[in-house]
Amino acid sequence: MNGFQNAETGNLWIIGYGNRHRRDDGIGPQVADRLKLRFGGAGGVNMVSLHQLEPELAEDLKESTGVIFIDASQEPLTGGCSFRKVLPVSDMREIVHSLTAGALLGLTQLIYKRCPPAWMVSVEGSDFGFGEGLSEAAADNANRATLEIARVIRCGLFTTTFIQGLPA
């Protein structure tokens, strides 16, 4: 577990967000919780579980070396999860009640004139009804996502200059 402590890991943010009271919509915070159990208290990695993305995160992200967002997906995904690059949006009309990852990055860019590289880990869910806890299928997908993100962190793969294992 030394990889993430190297100098190049820097200041990585892992942000899982979603509504825990709508079953599989809570995938994001649950994955972040699991990562916190593995890596919590260690330097260089900040893991956050949130109900929704908030504009105030821009101040944290302004100095980060990278961000991994984790959110539930209602769409079917090969293998139950997908990884894609997220770019900052320039159309600030997306800043409404609920902020998207792209809008948060765009806000960070607008205010602080810089924006970290970012990825979205989407995890497939199937039950978005009222209630707590993940469905069986979503729990499996969440496990896969957790292991993959943990691998990225553990191996120190997350650097400012080169990312392995994640889409460029």
Place this chain on the structure above:
Amino acid sequence: MNDNRKITINPITRLEGHGKVVIHLDPDGNVEDAKFHVTQFRGFERFCHGRPFEEMPIITQRICGICPVSHQLASAKACDAILGVRIPDTAIALRRLLHMGQFIQSHALHFFYLASPDLLFGWDSDPEQRNVVGVIGAYPEIAKKGIRLRKFGQGIIRALGGKSIHPAYAIPGGVINGLAEKERDDLLTGFSPSYDACYTALDFIKEWLEKNRSEIKRFANFESLLTGLVDDAGCPDMYDGKLRIQHSSENTRVEFDPKDYLNFIAEHVEEWSYLKFPYFKEHGFPQGCYRVGPLARINMADALSTPKAQAELLTFREKTRDGLRGSTLLFHYTRLIELLNCLEAAEKLLQSEAICGTDIQNRASVSNNEGVGVIEAPRGTLIHHYRVDKYGVIEDVNLIVATGHNNQAMNQSVGMVAKEYIREGRVREGILNRIEGAIRCYDPCLSCSTHAMGQMPLHVQVYSKEGQLLVQLQRD
């Protein structure tokens, strides 16, 4: 009514919830009437029936995502009364600290994100720029300070309740967990930049006041009753105290135990809004309608409880002594004075010995079949009133929310601004923005304020496009 003489602003922007304004013009194009319609409907007072009272802090905080802490605390106080307990001093301190975090983030949100576009760019500026994104672009340092200040308030809430929205913290009899010394020390490091942000805003608002005295004086400027909680020294107390109702200029003042509110406050219903109209019973409706929130609390304060805010109060009174104090626009100035007061109060709490204590809850069984919890939310006085059976099952709920208290005042403000600026049917975008701005001053939370079902007069009229009444339905 001829539709050519009706102006509708729907939705109203930069406030929480959904409402609309309808302005009726007379044949000469001058304002005949204006109404602020709240179009949301929630139902909390009804669907809580049958729930165990201990659930109410968790349920009712979900009335709102901006001020969940206020509902949680008022609810917990009502539950304390049902248990018949006095909670430990550390629990009181922690609840107060949570409350201050709420005030800091809410007031920062309103000033920097919602109100500042009008104040910085002007009422008549380009709407494409007159928003928070425009503020970020043109005034980035102000935007950064606003974000930092709101983040600090949310950080206090998160340190105590685990999350900033719908935290699980205050419960009947106390709170769930204490505050560790390290967390306390971390929070104490955040005050210096927070005071800096607050003073940046205060310096701006004083400058703005001097440049806009004439408009401030004629912008929904009226005398009214004022209501809020005060301590024994007559200072606004956001968590506890006596409820005071006083007139802004006449010699009328009454103070009472908040649990006796029904002896002094009643609610009136109109068919055209889901939001009720609370009023002071002694004066009847509508004369007994009153204002709550920052303008009311600051204007009726004998003093403020912290030194920096007290100094700002004296400055405010000096600057507004020439008939400005009733102006609705001064909600913005008074909100910032309160923000400073709450920062100081939070710092004092964190420096107190009790704040890291471990005695945080008293347990008891149902002792009373009724409980009233009253606090001051950022927007004004908040009342939670529950009746339970001997097992603690909810039988009745009455919620009077800050924005509800301000309903008549908001309508009056809308009417006054419309009549001041609309003449001979000439309406431009800046005037409509001023009308929206009149409501925005109150920082209304419309999601909170609409919550009853089952006893709501409803009048529905269906007209053909030719204006012919086709069908009429009425339920009392």
